[in-house]
Amino acid sequence: MFTHIHELQFEAKPDKPDPAFARRMQEILGGQWGEMTVATQYLLQGWNCRLPGKYKDMLLAIGTEELAHVEMIVTMIDRLLDAPTNETDSLSAEQAHQNPQHLIVNGGGASYMDAMGNPWTGAYVTASGNLMADFHYNAAAEMQGRLQVARIYNMTDDHGVRDMLRFLITRDHMHQMQWLRASEELVADGLEGLPVPEAFPLDQEYDEYARVFIDASNGPAATEGSWAHGPAPDGRGNFTSARISAQGEAPVLPPGDPRLYGTPPATPSSTAHALLDKAKDMLK
Numbered sequence: 625m626f627t628h629i630h631e632l633q634f635e636a637k638p639d640k641p642d643p644a645f646a647r648r649m650q651e652i653l654g655g656q657w658g659e660m661t662v663a664t665q666y667l668l669q670g671w672n673c674r675l676p677g678k679y680k681d682m683l684l685a686i687g688t689e690e691l692a693h694v695e696m697i698v699t700m701i702d703r704l705l706d707a708p709t710n711e712t713d714s715l716s717a718e719q720a721h722q723n724p725q726h727l728i729v730n731g732g733g734a735s736y737m738d739a740m741g742n743p744w745t746g747a748y749v750t751a752s753g754n755l756m757a758d759f760h761y762n763a764a765a766e767m768q769g770r771l772q773v774a775r776i777y778n779m780t781d782d783h784g785v786r787d788m789l790r791f792l793i794t795r796d797h798m799h800q801m802q803w804l805r806a807s808e809e810l811v812a813d814g815l816e817g818l819p820v821p822e823a824f825p826l827d828q829e830y831d832e833y834a835r836v837f838i839d840a841s842n843g844p845a846a847t848e849g850s851w852a853h854g855p856a857p858d859g860r861g862n863f864t865s866a867r868i869s870a871q872g873e874a875p876v877l878p879p880g881d882p883r884l885y886g887t888p889p890a891t892p893s894s895t896a897h898a899l900l901d902k903a904k905d906m907l908k
Contacts, residue, residue: 633692634791636700638784643722645780646704647739652776653697654736654744657768661748663690668751669758679755693792700788701734756807756816763803770796818858835861840868878906
């Protein structure tokens with residue numbers, strides 16, 4: 625169940641209208657890493673969570689907070705789209721740089737689209753059912769989101785807009801730490817660890833490949849990092865490194881279905897006929 629109050633979590637008042645900047649703001653509303661994505665992502669993860677208690681409750685709490693951020697950004701975009709009064713020339717100049725759909729489709733309001741007018745999609749949302757995988761993905765989403773808000777912050781000198789963006793940047797900071805700490809707590813609670821999924825039997829893996837950094841580039845420094853030497857984070861041994869090498873045979877595929885008309889073509893040549901006959905025999 626949801627409820628709503630009209631007061632915003634944080635103020636969303638620009639100093640003046642700016643339709644061109646309203647278009648840029650659309651990215652942090654309806655882009656891949658925008659507030660629509662994280663709000664619906666965290667809520668879906670929470671609703672789907674089959675583990676009652678603190679993790680489910682936390683997911684639903686933060687997802688609901690992100691809905692408040694959606695409302696703040698929509699409100700800011702709407703106010704940035706407010707037309708100047710009795711300034712026809714100024715209005716025409718501003719409209720030349722804005723998303724025309726703000727006026728034509730939304731009547732001077734925001735929409736669930738990115739800065740280029742691409743519609744927001746649920747395909748941006750990840751809810752795998754594995755909390756460790758989802759929490760790490762959520763941390764990455766907050767990093768990408770904070771990165772984009774920080775970039776947009778430097779595209780305006782409007783104090784009202786910057787104040788709201790500073791709030792969003794601050795909350796993204798908190799949420800990054802939250803997801804990383806929640807990932808650590810899953811390990812401490814004995815619920816999940818590395819590798820994900822931890823429950824998959826390790827004896828089904830090839831242990832000789834499990835902690836080897838494969839150097840598949842001619843860059844000279846790839847093996848200098850701690851991912852190529854020293855203790856592995858799964859606690860089961862040390863990293864090593866090796867040059868990439870072939871472990872399998874060169875593939876030779878059988879003739880394809882002749883009804884698909886691939887190469888070689890169905891020509892009168894004896895070689896082609898032989899191949900086609902062989903393919904037909906395999907399909908019987």
